[in-house]
Structures are given as structure tokens and as C-alpha cells.
Amino acid sequence: MNKVLIASTNLHLIDSLIIKNQFNDNFHLVFIGKKNSFYKNIKTEFKSYLYLEENKNGKKITLRIKNSNKLLNFIKNLNPNEIIVGNDRKIETSILIKNYTNTIYSYMDDGLHSYILEKQHLFKYTFLEKFLKQIIYKNTLVLPKFIGCEKYIKNAYLFKPEFANRCLKNKNLIKLNINLLKVNIDLDIPKFKKLILLPHPKFITPKILEKIKKYIDKDTAIKLHPRDENKYFDIITLDKEIPLEVLLLQIDKKTKIYGYKTTAILIAKWLGFDVYNFGEDKFMQKNGIKVID
Numbered sequence: 075m076n077k078v079l080i081a082s083t084n085l086h087l088i089d090s091l092i093i094k095n096q097f098n099d100n101f102h103l104v105f106i107g108k109k110n111s112f113y114k115n116i117k118t119e120f121k122s123y124l125y126l127e128e129n130k131n132g133k134k135i136t137l138r139i140k141n142s143n144k145l146l147n148f149i150k151n152l153n154p155n156e157i158i159v160g161n162d163r164k165i166e167t168s169i170l171i172k173n174y175t176n177t178i179y180s181y182m183d184d185g186l187h188s189y190i191l192e193k194q195h196l197f198k199y200t201f202l203e204k205f206l207k208q209i210i211y212k213n214t215l216v217l218p219k220f221i222g223c224e225k226y227i228k229n230a231y232l233f234k235p236e237f238a239n240r241c242l243k244n245k246n247l248i249k250l251n252i253n254l255l256k257v258n259i260d261l262d263i264p265k266f267k268k269l270i271l272l273p274h275p276k277f278i279t280p281k282i283l284e285k286i287k288k289y290i291d292k293d294t295a296i297k298l299h300p301r302d303e304n305k306y307f308d309i310i311t312l313d314k315e316i317p318l319e320v321l322l323l324q325i326d327k328k329t330k331i332y333g334y335k336t337t338a339i340l341i342a343k344w345l346g347f348d349v350y351n352f353g354e355d356k357f358m359q360k361n362g363i364k365v366i367d
Contacts, residue, residue, distance in 0.1 A: 075100065076152050076153065079093060079094075079103050080159045080167055081160050083161075101121060102120055102123065102152060103120040103122075105125050106128060112316075139213075145166050146173060155178065158182050160183075179227050185337030186336070186337045188222070188242060230246070252345060255323065267328075268294040269296075269325070270297070271333035273338075274299050274302070278302075278304075282353075294310070297321070331350070334351060340358070343363050350363065
């Protein structure tokens with residue numbers, strides 16, 4: 075049976091690799107995003123693969139329309155019995171779901187929002203926004219208020235299904251076995267005893283930076299969020315393009331992991347590390363992550 079995995083983040087690529095290893099089917103991979111060494115390294119693990127570039131010279135709309143046509147043709151040729159998506163709000167995926175109905179759609183773990191619903195503005199992802207996007211992209215599409223929660227999603231592949239958010243918990247929940255994550259990538263990693271994982275730059279404040287500063291010493295490394303272009307501390311800064319999950323598989327399990335408002339520390343905890351969160355968070359505490367308040 076043919077099944078297609080549609081990834082748009084490194085976490086989705088990790089999900090895809092685990093799903094392929096966990097279930098004995100013919101899995102095909104689609105990656106919509108910035109091409110990186112991790113994608114290049116794992117793509118041949120799948121029956122076939124399709125890469126769709128996320129942005130090119132600022133011409134996002136034209137590129138997304140072309141991508142959508144390529145994706146639809148790819149899917150039609152495969153005729154899969156299941157398509158597993160990481161983000162059903164992504165334009166290419168959104169157009170596919172509305173225009174290809176000859177299959178089952180499922181959701182793969184997108185991180186923190188699989189467990190805690192996004193805080194949405196009242197006027198975000200409305201009928202009007204959907205109408206405008208259909209004009210812009212010259213096609214019908216879906217625009218879910220919360221990713222993975224609409225009726226067309228039948229299954230949800232999660233690392234922690236017991237903590238699924240209030241809409242995903244009504245799906246057919248399938249537990250992902252993180253121990254099946256096998257990646258062979260040679261990384262030149264400096265030695266450190268503490269690793270601080272910074273969140274998306276929108277969550278970084280002077281107050282948080284001051285709190286983090288107290289835990290930095292000569293044995294500390296920092297990993298920025300992939301979207302962050304700043305350098306906050308003059309210490310070891312790891313390549314932000316290295317997928318965290320791959321990094322965690324190659325460092326000493328005795329390394330202490332620190333973070334704030336990021337899925338990254340959840341993954342670290344699930345992989346067996348001693349993890350600390352800069353701030354009180356009930357969900358993090360449920361997962362055994364210690365609080366630094």
C-alpha cells in the first residue's frame with residue numbers, strides 16, 4: 075500500500091522517519107521547506123520523494139501555485155491510501171486536501187500545539203481569509219482554525235497521545251515510538267555539559283535572557299531557533315540548521331538541557347535527558363520537566 079508523508083519542518087521529517095521505521099508500508103516523502111543536510115541525508119530512505127521549495131526570490135505566491143500543481147500530480151500518480159500531513163494549513167497541503175479526496179488524511183506530530191491548542195486571534199483563519207486566499211492562489215483550499223483538528227483528519231500520529239489536545243484526542247490516536255529514530259549523520263560537535271535551547275525569537279525578552287544568563291558557564295552551548303538571526307551570548311553557539319533530534323542522538327545523555335516555550339525541550343525529555351524549563355508550565359511539568367522560576 076502506498077502512503078505519503080508531507081513534511082514542512084525538521085520535526086515532521088523526524089516523524090516521517092519514525093513512521094517509516096515503525097510501520098511496514100511503502101512510504102513516499104514530500105518535503106516543503108528550505109532544503110537542508112538532514113533532508114538530503116534521509117530522503118533516499120523512502121520509496122520515492124518530492125522536494126518543493128518554500129521561497130524563491132520573494133515570489134511566494136507564484137511558487138506556491140506551481141508547488142500545489144506538482145504536489146497534486148505527484149499524489150494522483152501514486153494514488154495513496156493514506157496521506158499523513160504535519161501542517162494542513164500549509165498552502166500546498168491545504169489545496170491538496172480540498173482537491174484530492176480519494177484517500178484518508180492523517181496528522182503527524184507538530185510539537186507543542188499537538189498538546190496545547192494555539193492561542194488564536196478572533197479574526198484569524200476566518201471564512202473571509204479563506205475566500206481571499208482562494209482568489210490569491212486560484213484554487214479551493216481548506217483553512218483550519220487549529221491544525222490537525224478538522225473532520226477530514228482521521229488518524230493522529232503522536233509521541234504522547236495521552237496528552238493530545240482537546241480536539242486531537244477525538245481522532246484515532248497512534249503512538250510514535252521515538253526509540254525507532256535512527257539517523258546516520260556525522261556532526262562536528264564541540265564538547266559541553268549544558269545545552270540551552272532558545273525558543274522562537276518572538277518569545278525572547280530581556281527578562282528571559284537575564285534568567286538564562288545565570289545558568290551559563292564555560293561548559294554551556296546555545297542552540298538558536300532556526301528562525302533566529304541573533305547572537306545573545308558570547309559562548310559556544312551550535313549550528314541552528316542541525317535538527318535538534320539528530321543533535322540529541324549524538325551528545326552525552328548526562329548533558330543537562332535547558333529551554334523555554336519550545337517543543338525542543340519536550341523532545342529532549344522524551345529521549346531521556348535531564349531537562350529544565352525557564353518558567354512554570356503545567357504541561358512541561360506533566361512530562362517530568364523541572365521548573366526554573
